[in-house]
Amino acid sequence: MSHLIIAPILLPIFTALLIMLPPIHYSPMRRRWVSMISTVILLILTVCLLWQTQAEGISFYALGAWQPPFGIILVADIFSVSMVCLTSVLALGAICYGSAGEDERGSFFHPLFQFQLMGINGAFLTGDLFNLFVFFEVLLIASYGLLVHAGGKNKTKAAVHYVVLNLAGSAVFLFSLGILYGTLGTLNIADMAVQVAQLPAENLMLVKSGGLLLLIVFALKAAILPLQFWLPATYSAASPPVAALFAVMTKIGIYALLRVYTTIFGEQAGPLAGMASDWLWPFGLATIMLGAIGVLASQDFRKLVANLVIISVGTLVTLVALQNSAATSAVLFYTVHSTLVCGALFLLADLIGAQRGKAGDRLVPGRRMAQPALLGTMFVAAAVAVAGLPPLSGFVGKLMILQAASSPLQQVLLWSVVLVSSLMVLIGLSRAGSILFWRVSGNEAGPERVLPLQAFALGWLLLAAPLMVVFAGPLTELSFAAAEQMRDIQGSIAIILGDAAPVGEQP
């Protein structure tokens, strides 16, 4: 049993504790360096873990060596480890950006950031639904703290909504866990898949209602149509590095949807197979359209980026509803692309806002920017990537999405919605770009300049867009392998439960 699996959870928590100790806590520079170095180590560890998982297949880590399904386990498969890798890449960019000065505008930025990383990594790696709840709460309570970082009216107002909504969501999560444990007698995801397959008919409706309650919870976390109203306000109020990290938080909801409705209520689940797809498909498509309209209607650049996040969520949910391997592999590729580019756009919005003085990032004519060439190049690169134009990564992602639809009806709906929304994104971004960069009033540029660390952070995240095209071959192979592995439910059950599979026939 390799201990590497638990490292992405232990490293951030120990870093957070270390940063709060006096010798480091009292020096801003030491806090920054410890946080940055730890995130680099995290990145190296997760890449090692990905490499190991790719070579050796699914592995699991039983805490306290309790045999599953009785103990708590962490499961590393290609999909979950890729998501952890993505988190550490994004976190490195966000921490570098935060260390350029944003972290000193409030207290405990770095410890909270590390706690949030611990929660995110744990949520991706856990193989147990109750632990998914616990890690959700860990990442949420850290995000509550980070959201009000640096204070201000807008942040407090957004935080009240965000906290109340998520607490209500947690209550629904626990209700559904209670129903599922009461009927299936287990909370281990692999064991639940076994139990659902041999479910007695009288429990069918209970399990179905429990499963659909989970859908509500994950829809709230992922921000799918009727439950997405919190997202633009929250993300545009958060301070830039925090908003960049939040770009991965909606993807945790998507990952949980995929995990639960592919593994537990997947093909082997008999009458319950694919029960979420009927709901996810229409709401996913509607979410894309709503996000596209939001992009066109946005009054400032951050709201526009938040609406781009909603479009990416809608696209991913629609893919989850398709329930085939091509769609699952597209989910992985598109998640990596959209998370990194949206994170970069949140950072870019702050840099543009800072150089435009009073006008900020509102889409109104403002004073001349000090470094229009640098910021303009970055803006064009990010816009081309996020709108899905060649030659950057969004194009490859969009191609995989369009190829995922199999039946003619699905193709008509998916193609038209995705392509029309891309056009609307393109119009929205061209409008934003031409107002921000070209419609300048005659005033001289201000003294603000992009700091080297900020430029590095932005470049680090944006570099993903060309790199994902250059290495598109290996990356699509990786995402196809991840999809195959995730959809091979019997294989993962055999590895995790081993010979103990028939344990606990009836609850």
Add this chain to the structure above:
Amino acid sequence: MESLLAGCIGFLTACGVFLLLRGRTFPVVVGLTMLAYAVNLFLFSSGRLTLQGAAVLGTTETYADPLPQALVLTAIVIGFAMTAYLVILAIRARADLGNDHVDGKLPENESSRKESR
């Protein structure tokens, strides 16, 4: 016993949801607390109701399922911490925004009533 517990949970949930939909932060906090109580009772009952059954094997004839008890303990701790945070946040919002409405501003009719007083 089952119907009494189910009624209790249902009543707490109904009160919680009603209070959660109010406009001021204090009723919302109380509503979330009630919802958390309902959830804890519900989780506890997911291991089935047993009388005089210990969670340790061999001490009593029938034994209670220990896992829901552990889950409830975790849920209580988390719910308690979250409520504490929400109370502090609500006080902060009252100070920052000048009122205790969840939207940060009083609705038209209420603010005009306040002015006429």
